[in-house]
Amino acid sequence: MGLATLIKRIELSHGSRWINEDVRPVESKRRTWTFLTFQNYWLLINCNIATYLTGSALIPMGLTWWQALIAIIIGNILATAAIISCGMGNVGIAVCHLESNLPFPRYGFQAWVGGQCFYLILLSWDPKYEQHIPNTIPASTGMTSAQFLSYFIFCIVSLPALLIRPHRLDKFFYAASTITLVFFVVLLIWGLATMGPGGFGDTLSSNRTVPLTGGPNSIAWMMVSGIMSTIGSIAAGILNQNDYARLARRPSDAIWGQAFAYPLYSIFTSVIGILVTAATQKRLGGVPEWNPPTLFVRLLEIDNSPGTRAALFFAGLALVISQIGSSIPGNALSGGIDLASVFPRYINIRRGAYIIAAFSPIVNPWRLVNTATTFLTVLSSYGVFLAPMTGLMAAHYLLVARQKINIDHLYVGSDSSIYWYTWGINYRAFIAWLVGVIPCLPGFIAAVNTSVKVSDGATELYFLNYLYGFLSSGVVYTVLHFVFPASRVQEFVSSYVTSKEVRRYYEDKWETISPAQGLDISEYAYPASRVEESIKGAGTTAVAM
Numbered sequence: 001m002g003l004a005t006l007i008k009r010i011e012l013s014h015g016s017r018w019i020n021e022d023v024r025p026v027e028s029k030r031r032t033w034t035f036l037t038f039q040n041y042w043l044l045i046n047c048n049i050a051t052y053l054t055g056s057a058l059i060p061m062g063l064t065w066w067q068a069l070i071a072i073i074i075g076n077i078l079a080t081a082a083i084i085s086c087g088m089g090n091v092g093i094a095v096c097h098l099e100s101n102l103p104f105p106r107y108g109f110q111a112w113v114g115g116q117c118f119y120l121i122l123l124s125w126d127p128k129y130e131q132h133i134p135n136t137i138p139a140s141t142g143m144t145s146a147q148f149l150s151y152f153i154f155c156i157v158s159l160p161a162l163l164i165r166p167h168r169l170d171k172f173f174y175a176a177s178t179i180t181l182v183f184f185v186v187l188l189i190w191g192l193a194t195m196g197p198g199g200f201g202d203t204l205s206s207n208r209t210v211p212l213t214g215g216p217n218s219i220a221w222m223m224v225s226g227i228m229s230t231i232g233s234i235a236a237g238i239l240n241q242n243d244y245a246r247l248a249r250r251p252s253d254a255i256w257g258q259a260f261a262y263p264l265y266s267i268f269t270s271v272i273g274i275l276v277t278a279a280t281q282k283r284l285g286g287v288p289e290w291n292p293p294t295l296f297v298r299l300l301e302i303d304n305s306p307g308t309r310a311a312l313f314f315a316g317l318a319l320v321i322s323q324i325g326s327s328i329p330g331n332a333l334s335g336g337i338d339l340a341s342v343f344p345r346y347i348n349i350r351r352g353a354y355i356i357a358a359f360s361p362i363v364n365p366w367r368l369v370n371t372a373t374t375f376l377t378v379l380s381s382y383g384v385f386l387a388p389m390t391g392l393m394a395a396h397y398l399l400v401a402r403q404k405i406n407i408d409h410l411y412v413g414s415d416s417s418i419y420w421y422t423w424g425i426n427y428r429a430f431i432a433w434l435v436g437v438i439p440c441l442p443g444f445i446a447a448v449n450t451s452v453k454v455s456d457g458a459t460e461l462y463f464l465n466y467l468y469g470f471l472s473s474g475v476v477y478t479v480l481h482f483v484f485p486a487s488r489v490q491e492f493v494s495s496y497v498t499s500k501e502v503r504r505y506y507e508d509k510w511e512t513i514s515p516a517q518g519l520d521i522s523e524y525a526y527p528a529s530r531v532e533e534s535i536k537g538a539g540t541t542a543v544a545m
Contacts, residue, residue, distance in 0.1 A: 010346055019411045020344040023337065025510040026246050030167040033247040038257025040173035041244065044325035045237055046265035047180045049113050049292055054233045056273035056290045058226045059203055062210045063219070065274055071223045072270045075230025076263040082231070082238045082470065083258055085394040106236050106382075107335060108360035110327035111158065115151025116293040117323055120316030122150060123300060124309045143366040151366070154320065155357065161328045162336075162353040167247050169329060176325035183318035184272055187292070191276035194283075201281025203274065203288050216459040225463040232383035232466055234266070239390050240334040292319065332356050384444050384462075387469030388436025392429055395474035400481045403499035406492050407506040418488035428480035436473030440465045 012020050033041075058068035122129045133146035143151075164172055212219045231238075241258065248254035273290070280295060281288045283302075289295040296312050336352030347355070397403060409417040413424075421427070443462020446454045461468060481489075497505075 007346075012345060012348055015345040015348075017345055018413045020340060020348055022340050022349045023344055024411075024513075025407055025506065026167075027511050031247055031249050032167045032170060033244060033253060033257075034170075034249050035253045035257040037170045037173060038244075038248070038254060039261045040170075040177040041329060042258060042261040043177045043265045044173065044180060044322070045234070045330050046262065047177075047184050047269050048322045048326045049117075049319065050110070050233060050326070051266055051269040052273035052292060053290055054230060054270055054273075056203075056270075056277045056288075058229070059274065059277075060288075060290075061226070062217075062222050063226060065204045065278070067219065067223055068226060068274065069271065071226030072230050072267055073263075075227040076266045078227070078467070079231045079234050079238060079266075080259060080263050082390055082394075083241055083262055084255060085398065086238055086242060086390050104335070104356060104360050105363040105365070107327060107331035107356050108363045108365035110323055110331055111155050111357075111360055112151055112365035113293075114154040114158065114320060114323035114327065115147065116291070117316050117319035118154040118157070119147060119150035120293055120296050120312050120319070122146075123297065124313035124316065127300060127304045127309065141364075141366060147366070154323070155360075157320070158324050158328065158332075159354070159357065161324055162332055162357065163350060164328070166244065166329070166333055166337075166349065173325070176321050179318055180322040180325060183315070183322065184269060187276060187315075188272045191279040195279040196283060198282040200278040201286060201288060203278035203281055215456050216463060221460055221463055224460075228383055228463060228466045230266075230270075231387075232381070234262075235382040235386040235390070235466065236334075237330055239386050239393075240330065242393075243334050243337050244329070328353075381444060381448075383466035384440045384469065385437060387466040388433045388473035391436060391470035391472070391474035392432055392477050394470075395477045396429075399474075399478045400493070401489070402493050404493050404495075404497075404502045405506075406502075407510065418486075418492055421486055426486070428477055428484065428486075431480060432473045432477035435476045436469035440469065 014021050054072070058071060059065060063071065119129075126132060130144065130146045133144075133149060135144045135146070137143060137145050137148060161172070210217070210219050210222070215221065216225075245254040245258075248257075276292075276295075277288050277290055284295075284298050289298055292315075296315055300308055300312055332353040333349060335356040336347075336349040336354075339347045339352030339355060340349050397405070406418055409419050412420075414420065419426075440462050442454045442458040443460075444465070446452045446459065447462065
């Protein structure tokens with residue numbers, strides 16, 4: 001079989017160079033996400049080990065428990081504002097956006113953590129599981145053969161969930177979110193009820209000698225770093241959520257379903273992490289265990305009775321479900337949407353999700369969660385690169401486009417599209433993104449490689465990475481469009497039709513476009529003036545196709 005024949009065989013039946021059924025504007029029958037669906041989505045995204053670690057990892061960095069809690073609350077409020085502002089462009093329009101948001105390391109990280117959870121199940125069956133698997137992996141990798149086998153099994157177990165289409169995730173969400181919520185509540189009750197007369201460990205101690213102000217090692221700047229790390233932990237989710245906001249049954253379901261659910265579940269899980277770590281510290285010899293799988297392994301070492309092993313099994317099972325529930329929509333499917341947007345002729349969401357899963361091990365995810373410092377560095381790194389993208393998206397929709405998007409022209413890859421800009425590149429976005437990223441790089445490099453020394457100012461700017469990147473890129477992008485306007489975009493935005501009329505027009509129009517038409521819409525991509533005529537001439541009813 002020749003290469004050309006092979007490529008022809010893997011083409012999608014209704015795909016073209018710029019669009020396929022998965023990345024087209026969503027018709028009404030696939031807008032299935034209700035208020036409760038968004039609630040369950042954010043429960044799964046936030047009630048997991050990553051969020052649990054985000055809260056508890058702040059304390060060994062020098063913050064007291066209440067300072068860490070303040071940082072968590074402020075960070076989640078800011079993250080919620082970013083979620084709402086970034087998702088507004090897809091509420092009611094139901095169009096897919098492309099975000100280059102590094103899905104491989106995120107899925108790999110979640111899968112490795114899921115492997116640690118499955119490790120608990122194997123230990124519950126055989127407490128000497130580690131000894132029964134000969135280790136052939138060097139200690140420098142940070143893992144053993146037994147742990148890698150658990151990771152591999154988790155990856156295989158997760159694969160069937162990748163078959164679920166995003167608009168059919170609601171039933172999966174109901175089951176996974178219920179199990180996840182019950183587990184974390186039970187974990188908190190168990191930790192507090194079995195704490196013993198010794199009480200909490202020094203995790204909740206307020207005796208810190210760190211100065212209040214005076215450079216990046218002060219309490220003030222550590223709290224700033226904690227706030228940005230809290231946002232950084234969900235930076236990819238902020239950018240991704242518009243992939244799911246477009247599935248909302250009504251705009252209000254997406255807005256209110258996220259405005260309360262996100263901060264509620266994130267703060268809830270972070271607080272559980274701090275309390276459970278403190279409540280179990282003394283029974284583990286005074287050493288705080290931040291990672292739940294490690295905590296349960298330590299408990300098995302102390303007591304390997306049948307009751308402990310049963311608890312280990314159910315804890316591992318619940319955590320595995322939690323990890324699948326967060327990594328599939330948060331990483332695999334969103335990454336699949338990105339790949340489908342880049343190669344729509346050959347890749348749909350399912351194919352893209354499996355590609356993400358297949359290539360995720362290349363990032364060596366087992367190195368990302370060895371210590372609290374490493375974990376926070378990983379979280380902050382997301383903010384450095386993704387915050388400017390988020391700022392660009394929010395600024396374009398709210399300020400530059402004034403909530404008017406010519407949906408047809410998003411899928412036209414030629415200079416007939418108003419979004420073709422200069423030879424197909426909007427240089428304003430590229431410049432604005434660099435402005436948001438480059439100043440934070442010295443501090444980021446120093447955080448990753450501690451042998452590199454930079455000024456206090458560079459470190460402090462890195463601590464502000466998400467806020468700086470979001471605002472600076474958004475402002476620069478808006479100013480560049482004001483000083484150097486894209487004439488055809490400006491013509492469309494300045495039209496006398498309202499943003500609501502534009503949204504309704506394209507909703508009606510795309511409701512009538514079927515796969516049988518091949519989704520080659522170049523002949524339907526009317527100029528801005530024609531769109532105005534169509535909207536005003538037919539009210540809000542789409543023109544006949």
